[in-house]
Amino acid sequence: MKFRILREDLLLPLQQVIGVIERRQTLPILSNVLIEVEAGRMELAGTDLEVQLVANTDMEGKESGRFTVPARKLMDICRLLPEGGELAFDVKPERVSLQCGKSRFILGALPAENYPNFEHGDPEAVFDCEAQLLRRAIEKTAFAMAQQDVRYYLNGLLLEIRQGRIRAVASDGHRLALFEDAVDGMPDVARQIIIPRKGVLELGRLLARVEGSASVRISANNVRILFGTFSFAVKLVEGRYPDYERVIPKTACRVVVVDRHELRGALTRVAVLSNEKFKGVSLEIGEGLIRLRAQNPEHEEAEDEVPADVSGEAFAVGFNASYLLDAINAVASDAVRMSFTDANGSCLIEDLSDSRYRFIVMPMRL
Incomplete structure (x- = not known):
């Protein structure tokens, strides 16, 4: 598979997904980014098995295919190439070569079919809200989350929806932070989910650069949030959050x-x-x-x-x-x-x- 894409069109979505890809992984393929090209559209995905980030970008061409390459090496290459440059990719089963002007690189590739599949499940509750509302909710509460507490449910953020309102709660047992606001179009269901600490911090980082509306989709085991051209998904913490209203x-x-x-x-x-x-x-x-x-x-x-x-x-x-x-x-x-x-x-x-x-x-x- 061969295709071309502008440096800036690749660098931005790559920067969006790179935060979830750890430098050292137990599975080598988790250090890679999954790239899928189809009909003038490129999708980049990164995961650590707990959090998944997916970003989309437009491109020219009619090629289609999937491959994985080392995420941070690809980002470093894109970042150091001159602005406005065009990258030419040549994808083969075990290697990917890319050329921009007189610069040429060859990266090792791992099979895309071995990349972990992040199961989303059927959504049980779906609603839209302002992305900045979610950002403020995290900004005002995340500092109170526990760190490595044996009460694992405190190592995350409680997100609760009920009666047309959204509520975020964080506590480490010594303090508690609470944010609550009304949301138009909230589904008539009562639901509590616990988002793990890493997911909360990564979501807060992403929301700092996002404007407009976000679509929240809560499933049995995960929550998925869509913002324009990219999406965030995280597996939920199992367990029941304490009755915080008593304190x-x-x-x-x-x-x-x-x-x-x-x-x-x-x-x-x-x-x-x-x-x-x-x-x-x-x-x-x-x-x-x-x-x-x-x-x-x-x-x-x-x-x-x-x-x-x-x-x-x-x-x-x-x-x-x-x-x-x-x-x-x-x-x-x-x-x-x-x-x-x-x-x-x-x-x-x-x-x-x-x-x-x-x-x-x-x-x-x-």
Whole structure:
């Protein structure tokens, strides 16, 4: 099979699928990209058996065929070739040669029929939503996912659809981040899926460069999301997500409204002298201010104060400074509202400019 394609027409879809292809694989063919050419259309696919990315691009010619070549070597070649160059491919069973101007390369090829087939299954729920809505959902929650937790279902993101709304939830057992928004045309079904951590991070990377609408197709074992000329698919985590709604405070006897930038600055400064392992910081909340204190095993101490609008009785509570900072950094408004049930209860952090985001941080003993 012989065909030609412009460098830019090949490089863009290749860059889209390369993120899922690991440099070192247990199966050599997983280091390759699957390329299928048919009737003026090229499709590139990459997978690590858990996540699959597929991108399409137009090309001239009537040739058809399938082959695989080392993905990163092909991308490096395309990236280093001059702009506007035309690549001429000559595909043979065990090798692929490509030429651009006076540059010529020969790459090893593996049979396309040996490339793993990613089973999508019949969709149980299908809906369209703005790609940027999905991006914001991931952006506001992914930081709270667990990493290598024995509770495997926490090493991912819960995506829930019900009553015309989409909800994203992430938690590592010490904190929880929640995003919720309405979606027009949502199917009248209630469904919960858990997307694994790697899939969440890869999807967030892709969505950063996508505008317009996305089509979400949820099957029994995977979810597939289509964006224009490429698609993303990931196998779901089996298991049931914990009842996260139980940890969301329903009432608050103490409410604090504080400037987000001032609180973030004070937390960052005080945390310097906190315990390096636990990052514990004490918040003494009284009338008109928050006093922050930290100390470490070397008996070093730090203290700072931030003015705040406080309603309720004075109290003190301890938190992991890193968890508080992650939640505060995800807030977009200039001020942040912190609601407490009691001195031993969790803290609900809310964005005053957007009610779609909520963050819960569990306290710690200091």
